[in-house]
Amino acid sequence: MALDLSTIDSLEAALTYHRERHTVLAGNVANLDTPGFRPLDLARPHEGSASQLAVDAPGHIASVESPQVVTSFDDGGGLQGADGNAVSLERELAKIDANRARYATAAELVSRRLAMLRYAAGDGT
Amino acid sequence: MSNTMDFFTAMEVSASGLAAERTRMNVAASNLANAQTTQAAGGGPYKRKDVVLSSTDVPGAAGTPFAQAVRGVAVSQISQDASPPRLEYDPGHPQANAQGYVAYPNVNPVEEMVDMITASRAYEAGITTMSTAVNMAERALGIGK
Numbered sequence: 052m053a054l055d056l057s058t059i060d061s062l063e064a065a066l067t068y069h070r071e072r073h074t075v076l077a078g079n080v081a082n083l084d085t086p087g088f089r090p091l092d093l094a095r096p097h098e099g100s101a102s103q104l105a106v107d108a109p110g111h112i113a114s115v116e117s118p119q120v121v122t123s124f125d126d127g128g129g130l131q132g133a134d135g136n137a138v139s140l141e142r143e144l145a146k147i148d149a150n151r152a153r154y155a156t157a158a159e160l161v162s163r164r165l166a167m168l169r170y171a172a173g174d175g176t
Numbered sequence: 177m178s179n180t181m182d183f184f185t186a187m188e189v190s191a192s193g194l195a196a197e198r199t200r201m202n203v204a205a206s207n208l209a210n211a212q213t214t215q216a217a218g219g220g221p222y223k224r225k226d227v228v229l230s231s232t233d234v235p236g237a238a239g240t241p242f243a244q245a246v247r248g249v250a251v252s253q254i255s256q257d258a259s260p261p262r263l264e265y266d267p268g269h270p271q272a273n274a275q276g277y278v279a280y281p282n283v284n285p286v287e288e289m290v291d292m293i294t295a296s297r298a299y300e301a302g303i304t305t306m307s308t309a310v311n312m313a314e315r316a317l318g319i320g321k
Binding site: 066069070071073074075076077078079080081082083084085086088091092093140143144147148151154155158159161162165 | 181182183185186189190192193196197200228229230231234237240242245246247248249294295297298301302304305306308309311312315316318319320321
């Protein structure tokens with residue numbers, strides 16, 4: 052089996068997306084007490100061919116061949132308070148932690164890929 | 177990669193939230209400290225202050241396709257509570273009016289305590305979010321080790 056280095060590019064896209072998403076989610080937490088603020092999130096829609104892996108869950112990342120279009124959307128959030136703010140702290144922190152875990156997973160996968168490459172290029176120790 | 181933003185942008189966003197919550201805490205503390213101040217600058221009793229927050233653009237995100245989705249926060253105004261002062265009958269007080277009433281500030285200590293608790297919780301959430309950004313940056317630095 053050939054070592055497919057293009058997965059590293061996919062993983063890089065995943066790392067970028069999760070980093071940017073963290074910034075948007077951090078903005079939701081910063082605006083916890085801003086009147087009328089509605090929480091935002093980042094989506095990465097998929098427009099790929101049938102040969103590509105399906106992107107059918109929020110955490111999935113489109114493969115590199117497809118257009119990398121990132122759009123933001125109104126997250127809906129929790130119940131709207133009297134001041135029109137719809138940020139739910141628990142919800143945002145849960146999303147931030149899930150996002151962090153996904154980032155860590157992608158980072159770990161890049162490390163493993165590079166470790167395989169290092170193993171192949173080295174003397175097998 | 178161009179047109180992207182780094183972890184410092186996320187930290188900038190969290191920092192704006194921390195600064196806003198600290199201002200809320202300072203204002204609540206100031207209100208509590210002046211809960212009995214009958215003679216404030218400008219005459220009359222101290223008037224309760226309120227922090228008005230509004231979301232802002234973040235310079236670090238400028239130029240990215242979703243710059244509008246990255247929202248910082250800033251104190252746009254510190255307003256004065258226009259509700260009437262609390263009147264207490266105390267004819268011997270030097271600031272008593274002709275009817276013997278003294279005007280005390282329109283500060284409700286319970287309300288200020290609640291404000292302080294919510295500001296404190298929001299501050300903690302901001303710290304957590306910033307720690308997460310640092311944690312993610314460290315994971316990125318660990319790639320290939």
